[in-house]
Amino acid sequence: MQQTDDWSKTRIEMSAVGVAGGGATWWLVEVLPDLLSNDRLGLLISMSVLGVFLVTMAMMGPVRLGRAVLGGLGLSLGIALLTFWASFRFDSASAFFEGGHPAAAVLVLYLVGIPFLLVMLEHGRGAWKDYAALFQTAWTIIVRFLAAGLFTAIVWGVLFLSNALLELVHISVIEDVLDVDPVPFVISGGVFGLALAVAFEWRDYISPHLLLRLLRLLVPMVMPVLALFLLAVLSNGLENVVQFGSQTGLLTAVAIGGITLVTVSVDRDAAHQVRARVLRWSVRILAVLLLPLAGLAVWGIGVRVAEYGWTPERLLAALSVGMVVLYGGSYAVLVLFPGNWAARLRGVNIALALLSVGLAVLWLTPVLNAERIAARSQVARILSGQVRPDQAALWEFAHKWGGAGQQALADLRARPDYPNRAEILAWAAKAEQSDTRYQYSKRAPDPAGPEPAVQLARLVPLRPQGATLPPGAFSALPKWRVSRAIEACQRVFDDGRPGCVYLQMAFLPHLSEPQGVLLLRETDTRVRGYIYVLRDGRLERDALLADWTTGIGATLPADTIQKVLEGAFQTEPAQVNVLKIGERALFPDN
Incomplete structure (x- = not known):
């Protein structure tokens, strides 16, 4: 067992941070909206505060409380400011997040950014190139958070059962305490922080090693299934590949799963990577198969874009598929060359992780303004007559794509001559009058005659x-x-x-x-x-x-x-x- 000498201090500090985080969450949810009429400013404050507590709790233990707070403040404030900037594409912050894709960029920044920040605080600025430290840190954070989340759920289960037991004898003290507004938030935060502290103290036992080794066992099962799928695609003829246009999400998810299995198999270094011959060859074959699978995903998103144009969701899917292609192509090339292919894969993983951070940052800047790109694409399709009036993205212009969508509607009204102009403008008026997509779709035009x-x-x-x-x-x-x-x-x-x-x-x-x-x-x-x-x-x-x-x-x-x-x-x-x-x-x- 490896414990810190001042384990009681660690527990007190992390529990206190959790309690403060729970109380802050309650205040942000219940109090702040009544104090601020500007939800954009509320977004900035909420993301900054919640981000500080999230990053601090992820890094406490390996680094001291003060360094964890400062690091969390820097990372969370940077992400919050980027999101605040991007929210000006819409009239309100709530409308900005309704699409879902901004949350994906924020998630990537936290998931990838926290391990890089922690290894630099723990081992020095140059540690961002240390794959072993990055790998161990990332998976340790995941396991610690899973363990803490499970323990928090168990505590709440015990509280509910205890309350039910006491109610049999007409004692409602637990229910009365929980009815006080901030108490559930404070209890959840404090218990979560305490569980993180205990997980850190017993890190020799609560480690990612078991999870990683269990995941490796999936490789010999996934590899032949993927091989059989690709052989079936090849034998059925490429003319049937057109049906994959609507299945890009599934293909991408399978590819990401394969990338994860290859990554956990090569592990942090040569001493921990897979050694069994069957597993090693299964990993190499799986790495090669990822490239044609990524190719099918590229085909799928290409078909959808060619037929229907860009939308923010398709642009996000295209970036995801692009990352999958880079992973799949790199893995396939590296494992085919003799030598220490596992070490080469680890180096590629660092580069591609940093690239994903860069793309997430660009997604929240005007460089990758998804709504503007999508609106231009759809307007071009309308002006060229490629899309029927009832299938044009007019409701999305009016309600989903913020300022870029409103500008697209204004552009369509200002242009004097293009195919089906009268019908397009009639549908645009209906779109602006319809609060939901369902209402809009039900406003059918007159019969054909x-x-x-x-x-x-x-x-x-x-x-x-x-x-x-x-x-x-x-x-x-x-x-x-x-x-x-x-x-x-x-x-x-x-x-x-x-x-x-x-x-x-x-x-x-x-x-x-x-x-x-x-x-x-x-x-x-x-x-x-x-x-x-x-x-x-x-x-x-x-x-x-x-x-x-x-x-x-x-x-x-x-x-x-x-x-x-x-x-x-x-x-x-x-x-x-x-x-x-x-x-x-x-x-x-x-």
């Missing part, structure tokens, strides 16, 4: 051969749906055939009304299907065509329409009838 519906009926070929639709079948559809279908039909193939087809088939045999699927070539490479039901001579959209194996809306290759036109399809009964086109089984997703 006879002329566009007649044009669509002339353009859409029907299958199977001999299938018919009554006159005016498309006339009850919203104008934008008809316009979208006409655009798809006019996106003809090289042989002159239209980029659309209506296939009559009974997906749900128990329904008496005729049913069918309208396949539309929405881009040069992508086809989507929409299920319709014919009621009283008018088509009504019922569902989206989904993949039977995944349950996700099906994104199909362009030649799907050509196959249907040629009759290369069949129906198969399941719980509902399933449409088979090639190897794909499709069904309506409600």
Whole structure:
């Protein structure tokens, strides 16, 4: 056992810091809003105060209280000022944080910044290059906070049980004390600080070593799964990769998990890294597989941006994918070269960690103003006619993207001539009148009317051969749906055939009304299907065509329409009838 000689002093200090932090949290939540009308100033004060306590509690033990407080003050004040500056993109600080992505940047700054700051305070300014110290410090903080959080939860469980027991004999002293406003905050902070002190005293036993070794055992399980996935992608053909556009988040999460497993396997130094031959080779193979997985994530975000333009969320996803590519590419190259590949990986980890801090800082500056970049992208799509009025990001301009969004709306109103200008401005007015996205989406425009519906009926070929639709079948559809279908039909193939087809088939045999699927070539490479039901001579959209194996809306290759036109399809009964086109089984997703 390794304990400090003045362990009682450490416990008192850390408990006191926790009590002060809990009391400060209560004051910031319950009192400060009534004292300040400027929520932006409240944001600056809250982030500074909470940040000081967070960083101080993370660093106390390894460094003295005074140094921990000064270090916490410097880091938290810097992050708070950056966030305060970035909040001026919006009318209020609360609107700034509603998007979620500013919190991601703040989280990165704290998660990566605290270990670097602590090793420099503990070992000297040059210690930021000491990977062993950084690795041990980062994981130790995580384990100490997890242990302290668990103990705090246990204490509250004991308090609730004790209160319930005493209430059996009509004693309410615990409940009466807890009803005093700051008490729950103070108890939580004090208990958390005390638990951190005990975890530091018993650091030989409460260490990250057990957790790291358990995580290593996941490598031989994750590696073959990832290899099988990539082999399946390769064997199914690259034309099916288009479906990954909506799965970028999943691919990125798996890649981050793989990066974490490789990192914990090489550990802090050669003395602690994996030694078993099976584990070492599994780690190397996993490191190589991260690169093609990152490539799929790049493809996914690229498809989404090409089709829908930039949004703040896609920009954040692109930066995350970019970091994954750097990790995956570096790991793959380094493990393939002979020599001490594990040591090379450790050096890369330091460089990429610092890069992530730099990107997080830029995210909170005008250099990476996500809302401005997104607004410019979406305005460009509107002006070029790439997006239908109902699908333009007009509600986001009005309610989600702050000053950049408002400027985009003003720009659209000021420009005299661009495609669908009248409809765009009408939808913009509706966006400003709608407090929620749901309200906005429910404000449907007028029906298409006879002329566009007649044009669509002339353009859409029907299958199977001999299938018919009554006159005016498309006339009850919203104008934008008809316009979208006409655009798809006019996106003809090289042989002159239209980029659309209506296939009559009974997906749900128990329904008496005729049913069918309208396949539309929405881009040069992508086809989507929409299920319709014919009621009283008018088509009504019922569902989206989904993949039977995944349950996700099906994104199909362009030649799907050509196959249907040629009759290369069949129906198969399941719980509902399933449409088979090639190897794909499709069904309506409600």
